[in-house]
Amino acid sequence: MKPLQSLRGMVDLLPGQTPFWQRIEATAREHFRRAAVEEIRTPLLEVTELFARGIGEATDVVGKEMYSFEDRGARSCTLRPEGTASVVRAAIQHGLVAQGPQRLWYGGPMFRYERPQAGRQRQFHQIGLEFLGHGDPRSDVEAIAIAWDLLMDLGVGGLSLELNSLGSPEDRQRYRAELVAWLEAHRERLDPDSQQRIATNPLRVLDSKNPDTQALLAGAPALADALSGESHERFLRVRQGLEALAIPFELNPRLVRGLDYYGHTAFEITSSQLGAQATVCGGGRYDGLVEQLGGPPTPAIGWALGMERLVLLLSQAMEAGTQAPVTAAQPDVYVVNRGALGEACALELARCCRQRPGASLAVQLDLSGAGFDKQLKRARRSGARWALLLGDEEAGAGQVRLMPLASEAGSGDRVLSREAFLALPPEELRRQG
RNA sequence: GCGGGCGUCGCCAAGUGGUUAAGGCAGUGGCUUGUGGCGCCACCAUUCGGGGGUUCGAGUCCCCUCGCUCGCCCCA
Numbered sequence: 216m217k218p219l220q221s222l223r224g225m226v227d228l229l230p231g232q233t234p235f236w237q238r239i240e241a242t243a244r245e246h247f248r249r250a251a252v253e254e255i256r257t258p259l260l261e262v263t264e265l266f267a268r269g270i271g272e273a274t275d276v277v278g279k280e281m282y283s284f285e286d287r288g289a290r291s292c293t294l295r296p297e298g299t300a301s302v303v304r305a306a307i308q309h310g311l312v313a314q315g316p317q318r319l320w321y322g323g324p325m326f327r328y329e330r331p332q333a334g335r336q337r338q339f340h341q342i343g344l345e346f347l348g349h350g351d352p353r354s355d356v357e358a359i360a361i362a363w364d365l366l367m368d369l370g371v372g373g374l375s376l377e378l379n380s381l382g383s384p385e386d387r388q389r390y391r392a393e394l395v396a397w398l399e400a401h402r403e404r405l406d407p408d409s410q411q412r413i414a415t416n417p418l419r420v421l422d423s424k425n426p427d428t429q430a431l432l433a434g435a436p437a438l439a440d441a442l443s444g445e446s447h448e449r450f451l452r453v454r455q456g457l458e459a460l461a462i463p464f465e466l467n468p469r470l471v472r473g474l475d476y477y478g479h480t481a482f483e484i485t486s487s488q489l490g491a492q493a494t495v496c497g498g499g500r501y502d503g504l505v506e507q508l509g510g511p512p513t514p515a516i517g518w519a520l521g522m523e524r525l526v527l528l529l530s531q532a533m534e535a536g537t538q539a540p541v542t543a544a545q546p547d548v549y550v551v552n553r554g555a556l557g558e559a560c561a562l563e564l565a566r567c568c569r570q571r572p573g574a575s576l577a578v579q580l581d582l583s584g585a586g587f588d589k590q591l592k593r594a595r596r597s598g599a600r601w602a603l604l605l606g607d608e609e610a611g612a613g614q615v616r617l618m619p620l621a622s623e624a625g626s627g628d629r630v631l632s633r634e635a636f637l638a639l640p641p642e643e644l645r646r647q648g
Numbered sequence: 649g650c651g652g653g654c655g656u657c658g659c660c661a662a663g664u665g666g667u668u669a670a671g672g673c674a675g676u677g678g679c680u681u682g683u684g685g686c687g688c689c690a691c692c693a694u695u696c697g698g699g700g701g702u703u704c705g706a707g708u709c710c711c712c713u714c715g716c717u718c719g720c721c722c723c724a
Binding site (some may be wrong): 218223275279280297327335339340341343419424472473483488491494496497521522523524540551585588591592623 | 681721
């Protein structure tokens with residue numbers, strides 16, 4: 216029989232990995248709490264139309280990367296490929312946008328049917344922020360600052376913030392026409408992918424990785440020149456805001472977001488240490504999306520960061536020593552027990568230690584019934600600071616033997632009554648940190 | 649969807665056509681049914697991702713297939 220395996224691109228996170236994830240999640244939660252951003256949770260499954268309308272029919276994400284299927288009621292459903300569309304849908308559906316500006320965050324798995332590679336899986340995870348009903352340039356700055364500070368706090372180095380303005384829809388339409396005309400005139404010299412994109416998504420040609428195309432593009436009309444006075448002014452205020460907060464950024468006139476709903480501010484935070492998929496966090500303004508999904512005209516800005524990529528960076532930071540190591544959960548006390556009476560007392564005592572209000576300990580109870588030597592060996596390996604030995608002898612006398620595991624064998628053992636053990640200050644028993 | 653690299657035990661890993669597939673870590677049992685970082689002993693791949701083929705003989709060569717991985721595309 217063939218061994219069962221996870222689906223391609225669907226990755227198991229084993230106990231050695233999950234502490235990294237927990238650290239990132241806890242840090243993100245704390246930053247959102249400080250910034251008064253509230254959590255929203257939406258379903259993983261949505262009607263396909265939400266993404267088709269929200270992200271754009273012509274995008275690759277919608278066109279060829281979605282996990283779509285028909286459910287038993289013949290509805291076309293899709294596993295969410297990103298979070299923004301769902302958040303906006305939920306905010307409209309429950310009248311959140313009608314109640315005033317919303318500061319929301321979300322996290323969880325997303326699904327895209329792509330070939331897996333470094334920093335990219337088919338089920339991947341994002342943490343994202345969405346400000347709905349905020350149109351002021353300061354909201355762009357604050358949103359970016361939250362992302363930046365979060366990443367800095369995680370001790371991730373080698374990051375750069377790239378910034379661009381895509382202008383208003385009118386700006387973009389005008390520019391698009393200009394660009395298409397120019398690209399058509401130079402069609403012969405473009406790489407095949409770029410030639411394709413003239414028709415499908417011409418702005419993305421700017422983003423081409425083909426060096427010849429990039430060289431050619433130096434002569435192309437610039438998006439910045441197509442911005443209206445208002446758009447220009449708006450972008451200026453965003454830049455000034457970032458400068459005032461001393462958040463370093465680089466202008467990247469070629470930065471074009473892949474999803475249709477973006478306009479005005481677009482940004483990416485990239486790392487030089489990630490391989491081909493260098494973007495850790497990407498986002499921008501999407502003023503038209505709420506209306507497009509059936510809500511009232513509502514300006515909005517948001518971003519999403521890729522957990523897998525961030526985990527990669529965090530573990531690198533740890534190896535480099537710029538971030539404190541995360542450690543697996545280790546018990547404070549390992550209970551070695553044997554014999555009918557000893558085992559019964561140990562089970563009860565372990566529970567008691569775990570439940571004491573304000574003085575709970577992390578207790579691992581050995582359930583093997585093996586010899587004391589085996590159990591003590593395991594106790595040492597568990598990383599526990601103490602072994603608590605309970606055999607029939609101790610149990611019968613209402614006692615426990617407390618053994619410090621860091622010391623030499625046999626030295627420092629203490630035989631205490633059960634009550635005396637429970638009276639010990641928990642700081643003495645807990646692991647450091 | 650398209651390229652490159654790789655696939656020997658849970659992990660690391662020898663092996664490059666010749667008979668029984670090293671070793672290390674982890675695991676299990678024992679030496680020691682009541683005492684600890686050791687040590688010693690035993691067990692732990694009828695089989696080299698799978699299927700065909702070449703050969704007297706294949707983990708080793710060829711083909712197909714599956715998987716992993718890196719890159720393109722795209723994106724977080």
